[in-house]
Amino acid sequence: xxxxxxxxxxxxxxxxxxxxxxxxxxxxxxxxxxxxxxxxxxxxxxxxxxxxxxxxxxxxxxxxxxxxxxxxxxxxxxxxxxxxxxxxxxxxxxxxxxxxxxxxxxxxxxxxxxxxxxxxxxxxxxxxxxxxxxxxxxxxxxxxxxxxxxxxxxxxxxxxxxxxxxxxxxxxxxxxxxxxxxxxxxxxxxxxxxxxxxxxxxxxxxxxxxxxxxxxxxxxxxxxxxxxxxxxxxxxxxxxxxxxxxxxxxxxxxxxxxxxxxxxxxxxxxxxxxxxxxxxxxxxxxxxxxxxxxxxxxxxxxxxxxxx
Numbered sequence: 630x631x632x633x634x635x636x637x638x639x640x641x642x643x644x645x646x647x648x649x650x651x652x653x654x655x656x657x658x659x660x661x662x663x664x665x666x667x668x669x670x671x672x673x674x675x676x677x678x679x680x681x682x683x684x685x686x687x688x689x690x691x692x693x694x695x696x697x698x699x700x701x702x703x704x705x706x707x708x709x710x711x712x713x714x715x716x717x718x719x720x721x722x723x724x725x726x727x728x729x730x731x732x733x734x735x736x737x738x739x740x741x742x743x744x745x746x747x748x749x750x751x752x753x754x755x756x757x758x759x760x761x762x763x764x765x766x767x768x769x770x771x772x773x774x775x776x777x778x779x780x781x782x783x784x785x786x787x788x789x790x791x792x793x794x795x796x797x798x799x800x801x802x803x804x805x806x807x808x809x810x811x812x813x814x815x816x817x818x819x820x821x822x823x824x825x826x827x828x829x830x831x832x833x834x835x836x837x838x839x840x841x842x843x844x845x846x847x848x849x850x851x852x853x854x855x856x857x858x859x860x861x862x863x864x865x866x867x868x869x870x871x872x873x874x875x876x877x878x879x880x881x882x883x884x885x886x887x888x889x890x891x892x893x894x895x896x897x898x899x900x901x902x903x904x905x906x907x908x909x910x911x912x913x914x915x916x917x918x919x920x921x922x923x924x925x926x927x928x929x930x931x932x933x934x935x936x937x
Contacts, residue, residue, distance in 0.1 A: 639720070641660070645659070668685045693718070694722050698730065705736070707736070707738075707739060708722075708734075711741055739783075744786050746759075746788050767793075769797070771870060773796075774870065778870075780836075781837055800878075801936070802847060806847035807871060809855075810859055814862045814866075816864060822864070823860065825838075826867070836868070846860055846864070879936060882936075886921070902914065918934070919937075923935075923936060
């Protein structure tokens with residue numbers, strides 16, 4: 630097929646350099662791949678079907694071409710998968726689909742990087758395999774989304790509790806800048822930050838650069854720029870972030886942490902101690918809460934708290 634290798638950047642000459650001397654019987658070319666696998670006598674009946682080519686089953690590559698054309702059409706926009714599928718699997722999908730239908734198969738290919746755990750490949754054999762459900766027992770779903778978006782989808786994603794804790798702290802910074810922002814905030818796409826944000830996402834879904842724009846807006850919001858705070862919430866919403874009431878996020882209890890009622894009781898006790906001018910007791914309660922990861926903020930309307 631003309632153009633074979635265009636996705637992975639491999640040429641037929643490079644591939645032929647690795648050909649084996651012995652060519653499988655029935656192949657017209659040593660590089661031909663299997664479209665239909667003939668069944669073996671010892672295989673169970675449920676994994677083979679009768680066909681014009683005898684009893685057997687589809688090859689791995691043709692399965693995906695068949696599913697894609699049946700469910701999405703002969704030509705569709707986006708096809709994704711892991712980096713390890715780019716060659717030969719996706720390259721062969723293109724050859725099959727375009728050969729069969731005589732039209733372009735896919736407009737955009739997106740290949741994601743692998744998840745690593747403490748700089749090691751995640752695998753059951755290494756004992757570092759886990760599921761999303763297990764992670765969500767310990768971390769808020771928005772923290773996990775934030776963590777993933779900080780890395781480009783084609784880059785390796787190194788998972789560790791340290792990195793998730795750092796993501797929680799960073800997301801807390803953004804929510805802290807949104808105090809006082811209520812209701813939905815539409816994006817002002819004519820504004821400079823929004824244009825940078827859109828440009829980043831238009832460039833191969835560059836979420837790390839888009840996230841940097843959010844932090845620039847948070848810095849401006851913390852200087853008292855209300856329009857920046859509203860723009861921060863609006864742009865965060867494009868990525869599915871920053872749509873909760875800031876106080877609810879900032880006071881959300883992690884697994885094993887003190888509950889809100891317990892914290893509220895201690896804050897009330899500290900307020901009473903301050904009114905009684907028992908400053909030693911007031912400081913003791915403040916330090917106790919700080920050690921538990923609870924930060925107090927005294928203001929004209931009283932004391933509020935958030936988790937560090």
